[in-house]
Every structure is written in C-alpha cells, then in structure tokens.
Amino acid sequence: MTTASVGRVGKPVKTPKRTRREQAAATRERVIRAAIEVFAEAGYVGTRMTDIAGRAGVAVQTVYFVFHTKAELLQACFDHAVLGPDRLPPPQQPFFAEISAAESGRAALAAFVRGNTAILTRVAVIKEVAESAPHEPDAVAVVERSEQLRRDGLGQVVDQIAGRWGLRPGLDAGDAVDLLLMLSTSGPFLELRRYGWSDTKYAEWLTDALARELLA
Known part of the structure; x- marks a missing residue:
C-alpha cells in the first residue's frame, strides 16, 4: 500500500463514492461504446x-431504460462521435475558432479539414452502419x-469563406455547401483509408480539392 493511499493513522483513505448522476x-x-462496437460488427439490422x-x-x-429503442441508441452513438471527448458541438470546437482567425481562405479550409478529419475518425464507421x-x-x-x-454547420463555414x-x-x-458536404463526408475518407492513405495524406488532398472547388 502506498503512502498516498493511507491516512495519518495508517488507515486506508476511502475513495469518494461517485454520485448517482456520475454513475x-x-x-x-x-x-x-459497446453499441458502436456491436453496430460496426453486426450492422444496424443484425x-x-x-x-x-x-x-x-x-x-x-x-x-432500454437509458435509450428506449435501438434507433435512439444509434443517434446517441452519432452524437457521441461528433461531440468528441470534450462533449462540444462542432461550432464550439477549437477548429471553428481557427477558421474565424484564419488570414486566408486556404488557411480557413485547412483548419476546417483538421477538425473535420478528427470528427470523421470517430463518426465514419457508425455513419456507414446507419447508411447500410x-x-x-x-x-x-x-x-x-x-x-x-x-449541412447547417457547413453553411456557417461557407458563409465565412x-x-x-x-x-x-x-x-x-x-452549391458551395453541397460541394463541401460531398467532398468532406465519410465515404471518401473511408475509401481512401482502405487504399492505405494516412489521415495526413487525406487532409492534404481534401484541403487542395476544397481550395480548387470553392475559393475565388
């Protein structure tokens, strides 16, 4: 037993119990997390x-008490993946602030791609499950x-640009929102990953493609 785990009289220090809300x-x-794994293995229907x-x-x-239906659980998996570890919607995630602070259109698109790629690494598989x-x-x-x-979030990106x-x-x-949606969705991301592309190579390609298609 370490000294950090005992009190002044040598008795173990009790770890505070988690509240009911924390539990x-x-x-x-x-x-x-379990649902994401099972959905990926068995598909939505299975x-x-x-x-x-x-x-x-x-x-x-x-x-069933927490989610009621399989569809509600699927939506929760989507939301969990999009919000990320900090539980923030995309407009409140750091990459949106980087877009606003960018000094060029290409720099703004590069910031978007960094944030979007991070989201895709979490959401692409569960999105593929739902679309199947x-x-x-x-x-x-x-x-x-x-x-x-x-679409609503990407509309804000296009408005800034x-x-x-x-x-x-x-x-x-x-039309710019349509192109941004199509090029930055999970399909190309997953397909290029299957071809062996790294996230860095994918991000460089997407930044170039968006700059060609969107910028003046």
Missing part, C-alpha cells in the same frame, strides 16, 4: 440490444437528422 453517466458512456448489453456488462433492461440500412425508417431518420445538422475571401466565379453559396 448514470458512466453507464451511458459504457453502453454507447444488432440486438441484448448483444450491446452483454458487451457493456449491464442488464438489457438498463439499455436504407429500408429501416428509424435508421434513415437518424442519418437525415445528422446530415441536416451537418464567401464573406471574407469570396467564392470562385459562378459558384453560389448553396
């Missing part, structure tokens, strides 16, 4: 809540909601 948050985190409960080491009733179930209305709804949130540096001639803001 619930830890259980939620464990279930989400995943059972009992499988997730077993992987997380909790009762299946606990999973086009005949499941609940999974489709999760994809549509997530894509709308993503258009307002500060201008878009290339003939390109309006709506």
Whole structure:
C-alpha cells in the first residue's frame, strides 16, 4: 500500500463514492461504446440490444431504460462521435475558432479539414452502419437528422469563406455547401483509408480539392 493511499493513522483513505448522476453517466458512456462496437460488427439490422448489453456488462433492461429503442441508441452513438471527448458541438470546437482567425481562405479550409478529419475518425464507421440500412425508417431518420445538422454547420463555414475571401466565379453559396458536404463526408475518407492513405495524406488532398472547388 502506498503512502498516498493511507491516512495519518495508517488507515486506508476511502475513495469518494461517485454520485448517482456520475454513475448514470458512466453507464451511458459504457453502453454507447459497446453499441458502436456491436453496430460496426453486426450492422444496424443484425444488432440486438441484448448483444450491446452483454458487451457493456449491464442488464438489457438498463439499455432500454437509458435509450428506449435501438434507433435512439444509434443517434446517441452519432452524437457521441461528433461531440468528441470534450462533449462540444462542432461550432464550439477549437477548429471553428481557427477558421474565424484564419488570414486566408486556404488557411480557413485547412483548419476546417483538421477538425473535420478528427470528427470523421470517430463518426465514419457508425455513419456507414446507419447508411447500410436504407429500408429501416428509424435508421434513415437518424442519418437525415445528422446530415441536416451537418449541412447547417457547413453553411456557417461557407458563409465565412464567401464573406471574407469570396467564392470562385459562378459558384453560389448553396452549391458551395453541397460541394463541401460531398467532398468532406465519410465515404471518401473511408475509401481512401482502405487504399492505405494516412489521415495526413487525406487532409492534404481534401484541403487542395476544397481550395480548387470553392475559393475565388
């Protein structure tokens, strides 16, 4: 026993118990992480809540109590991946501040790509799972909601670029958002990874592609 673990009279120091809220948050985190693994292995249709409960080491009733449905759990997996370890929506993550502080359009796009790539490393697999179930209305709804949130966020990026540096001639803001959505989505990211591309090589390519397509 180390001295750090004993009190002045040599008795063990009791570790403070986690509050009920902390315990619930830890259980939620464990279930989400287990769900991401099981979804990736079995797909949306093939995943059972009992499988997730077993992987997380909790009762299946606990999973249903926290998330109610498989679709709700899928959405939670999406949100968990997008928010990242600091639990912040993309506009509040550091890369958005870097976009605002950029001194050129290319520098702004490079900042966007860094942040977007970090998000893709977390979200790409679970997004692929949801998109692989086009005949499941609940999974489709999760994809549509997530894509709308993503479109709204990328609209803010395009607004900054258009307002500060201008878009290339003939390109309006709506089409610019469409291009940004298409080029920076998980499909090309995963495909290039399968071809052996590193995240750094992918980020360099995407920055070049976005600069060509968007900037004046």
